[in-house]
Amino acid sequence: MSDSAPLVIGTRGSALALWQARRIQQQLRRHDHDSTLQRISTRGDRVQDVPISEIGDESVFTKELDRALLDGRIDCAVHSLKDLPSRLPSGIVLAAVGQRASPFDAFVGHPDTTTTLQDLPQGAVVATASLRRRAQLLAWRSDLTVVPVRGNVDSRLETLAESDWHGMVLAVAGLERLDRGDVIRTVIPHDIMVPAVGQGALGITCRTEDSALRTLLRGTVHDLETATAVTAERSFMKRIEGGCQVPTGAWARLNAAHQLVIDGCVAALDGSESFRDRRTVPLDKARAAGSELAQDLLDVGGAEVLDGIRTSEFS
Numbered sequence: 001m002s003d004s005a006p007l008v009i010g011t012r013g014s015a016l017a018l019w020q021a022r023r024i025q026q027q028l029r030r031h032d033h034d035s036t037l038q039r040i041s042t043r044g045d046r047v048q049d050v051p052i053s054e055i056g057d058e059s060v061f062t063k064e065l066d067r068a069l070l071d072g073r074i075d076c077a078v079h080s081l082k083d084l085p086s087r088l089p090s091g092i093v094l095a096a097v098g099q100r101a102s103p104f105d106a107f108v109g110h111p112d113t114t115t116t117l118q119d120l121p122q123g124a125v126v127a128t129a130s131l132r133r134r135a136q137l138l139a140w141r142s143d144l145t146v147v148p149v150r151g152n153v154d155s156r157l158e159t160l161a162e163s164d165w166h167g168m169v170l171a172v173a174g175l176e177r178l179d180r181g182d183v184i185r186t187v188i189p190h191d192i193m194v195p196a197v198g199q200g201a202l203g204i205t206c207r208t209e210d211s212a213l214r215t216l217l218r219g220t221v222h223d224l225e226t227a228t229a230v231t232a233e234r235s236f237m238k239r240i241e242g243g244c245q246v247p248t249g250a251w252a253r254l255n256a257a258h259q260l261v262i263d264g265c266v267a268a269l270d271g272s273e274s275f276r277d278r279r280t281v282p283l284d285k286a287r288a289a290g291s292e293l294a295q296d297l298l299d300v301g302g303a304e305v306l307d308g309i310r311t312s313e314f315s
């Protein structure tokens with residue numbers, strides 16, 4: 001990084017990714033740092049017809065950006081934190097975490113209906129390719145039918161409009177960033193659906209050795225409260241081993257007493273078993289709380305459920 005040259009920010013090319021990268025660009029500009037965007041397509045963008053969990057690669061949305069960082073083609077990369085694997089490649093660091101928008105999932109009803117999540121008819125069809133969303137929907141209502149859908153947010157909404165499904169689940173944050181908050185029928189309460197690790201937050205990666213840039217990002221786009229919460233969530237995910245590949249979720253936040261509260265969930269794919277728990281700890285115990293909560297859920301039966309899923313799908 002030189003003082004005069006604008007920073008080169010790497011981003012995927014989807015509307016959501018570009019919105020997020022521009023948001024970081026604006027924040028840097030407020031601190032007098034100019035930057036340019038470099039669009040980089042990832043395997044996750046190119047393979048649109050296969051559920052992410054079936055690609056079987058945690059870094060499906062990040063590998064090409066990592067390559068560009070290590071090759072020096074970009075200085076930093078902006079990601080949905082949800083899409084960042086718990087272990088980053090050697091030489092790359094999560095330098096800063098941007099302020100979180102809503103962490104929750106949204107129920108989006110078919111445009112020809114007015115149904116909310118709570119009054120879905122018996123046997124209703126809901127689309128999502130996320131194992132976490134699927135498992136928790138079925139744990140809540142075993143009569144629902146869950147069908148897969150992929151593609152970026154706009155194409156999924158089009159697919160829903162043309163389908164005979166009752167609705168679909170998408171992240172509140174992505175819909176609101178794309179100015180499509182109007183399609184949200186129900187913000188799904190966390191007692192029905194624990195959000196994905198990192199959902200609603202942005203992660204900015206750079207080269208580990210680029211200490212000047214790391215300091216700059218910490219001083220400009222980093223949000224401490226979000227960082228504390230996602231530290232706990234990512235430590236949960238590390239202990240569970242597997243982000244989008246397994247049906248788990250974790251959501252951490254600060255309470256009024258300034259403690260960290262983390263909810264975690266591990267569920268069977270068909271919703272027949274579901275394990276949930278919560279921990280409340282001092283802020284300096286965020287990392288430990290995440291992995292201890294994960295360990296508890298594994299111990300009470302989660303490990304068995306996850307082992308069954310891993311061997312049946314990937315062997």
Ligand SMILES: NCc1[nH]cc(CCC(=O)O)c1CC(=O)O
Pocket residue numbers: 080081082083153169170171172173174175198199200201
């Ligand atoms: N898996 C794709 C993805 N990655 C981040 C978001 C939304 C924004 C966010 O969670 O920060 C989405 C879309 C969705 O899950 O509906």
